[in-house]
Amino acid sequence: DIVMTQSPDSLAVSLGERATINCKSSLTLFYSSNNKNYLAWFQQKPGQPPKVLINWASMRESGVPDRFSGSGSGTDFTLTISSLQAEDVAVYYCQQYYNAPLTFGGGTKVEI
Amino acid sequence: EVQLVESGGGLVKPGGSLTLSCAASGFPFTNAWMNWVRQTPGKGLEWVGRIKTNADGGTSDYAAPVRGRFAISRDDSKNTLYLQMNSLKTEDTGVYHCTTVHLIRGVVWGRGTLITVSS
Numbered sequence: 001d002i003v004m005t006q007s008p009d010s011l012a013v014s015l016g017e018r019a020t021i022n023c024k025s026s027l028t029l030f031y032s033s034n035n036k037n038y039l040a041w042f043q044q045k046p047g048q049p050p051k052v053l054i055n056w057a058s059m060r061e062s063g064v065p066d067r068f069s070g071s072g073s074g075t076d077f078t079l080t081i082s083s084l085q086a087e088d089v090a091v092y093y094c095q096q097y098y099n100a101p102l103t104f105g106g107g108t109k110v111e112i
Numbered sequence: 113e114v115q116l117v118e119s120g121g122g123l124v125k126p127g128g129s130l131t132l133s134c135a136a137s138g139f140p141f142t143n144a145w146m147n148w149v150r151q152t153p154g155k156g157l158e159w160v161g162r163i164k165t166n167a168d169g170g171t172s173d174y175a176a177p178v179r180g181r182f183a184i185s186r187d188d189s190k191n192t193l194y195l196q197m198n199s200l201k202t203e204d205t206g207v208y209h210c211t212t213v214h215l216i217r218g219v220v221w222g223r224g225t226l227i228t229v230s231s
Contacts (some may be wrong), residue, residue, distance in 0.1 A: 039217045049209065050151075055218025093157065097219045101159040101174055102147055102211070 002027050002096050006105025013110065019081040021108045029057070029075045031098065038098035039094035041070055041079045044107075053092075054079065060097045086112065114138040114220050116210050121225030128200050131223055134193040134210035141191040142166070143153030148184060148191070148195050151224070160195070160228045178204075200229045 003026040013019045021041075029038045037057035042050040052061050053069035057077055069084045081088055089112060094105040120132040136144070138189040145168070148160040161174035163184045172184045183196040193210050214220050 038213075042221075049207070049223040050221055052219060052221060061217075061219065095157075095219065097213050100162050101175060102148070102149060102162075103159065105156040107156070 001101055002029075002098060002104040003101050004094055004096055004103050006094055006108055007107060008105065010109040010111065011112065013081075013084045015086065016083050019084050019088075019110055021079040021092055021094075021107050021110075023072075023077045023079070025075045025077075025098075026107045027097055027098070029077075029096050030074050037065060037077070038096055039070075039072075039077050040097065041077075042093055042095065043090045044093065045087075047056050050093065052064045081110070084110070084112070086101075114214055114217055116212065116220060116222030118208060118210055118222045120192045121208065121227050123228045123230065124200055126202055126229055126230050128229070129196070129198045130200065130227060131197070131225075132195040132208055134222055136191045136193065136210075138216055139212075142158040142188045143162075144191045144214075146184075146186065147211045148193075148208060149211050149221075150204075150208045152203065154203055161164070163193070179211060183226075199229070200227075202229050205229045 005024045008024045039057045041054040042052045053064050053068050058070045067078050069073045071078050083088045091109050095109050115137045118136045124130050145164050147162040161184050178220045181199045185194045209224040210222045
């Protein structure tokens with residue numbers, strides 16, 4: 001199984017400041033035949049289902065504010081919130097979909 | 113719009129059975145490998161299993177905790193995925209989501225359906 005290691009476990013950031021979350025996979029998530037990294041980032045607020053923010057490591061989902069960005073390739077990935085807003089308080093997860101079983105990072109709790 | 117909508121959740125006693133459904137729309141379901149993922153209080157996010165397309169053999173794979181108790185099936189004529197759950201345990205309590213990887217969009221999740229296993 002691909003192990004996803006996410007850091008930090010929690011993060012306190014001032015409003016308007018940058019938040020950076022890291023995710024490392026135990027195997028490459030890059031598929032050379034289509035030049036894509038099979039990694040997603042999603043946000044989860046209490047009592048709500050996961051909301052996918054980023055697919056293919058760096059492609060923002062429709063409607064996601066551009067303060068959210070994803071970067072990285074291979075085994076190392078980063079989610080950046082460029083200017084934290086109050087509504088961004090949530091738990092963020094990375095997920096690999098390179099192969100089964102789908103696996104997840106342990107989550108990062110972002111607080112103000 | 114690519115959409116997955118789960119249904120069938122509820123309260124069930126330990127040892128009981130339940131079948132979940134996932135209605136798919138907005139993409140060619142016949143060509144999609146489909147997964148079930150759950151989020152439980154004890155283990156957080158956990159892959160449950162997946163089913164390949166019928167063209168790829170239609171076979172299913174399962175996570176160890178559910179193997180032999182759960183069964184995934186699909187009805188391509190109805191664009192629907194199923195999860196038959198038997199011999200339910202309290203630790204199966206959680207929200208169950210169907211997911212797939214769309215070739216353009218990437219991973220797509222349904223909102224999930226809640227299963228509570230309790231006496």
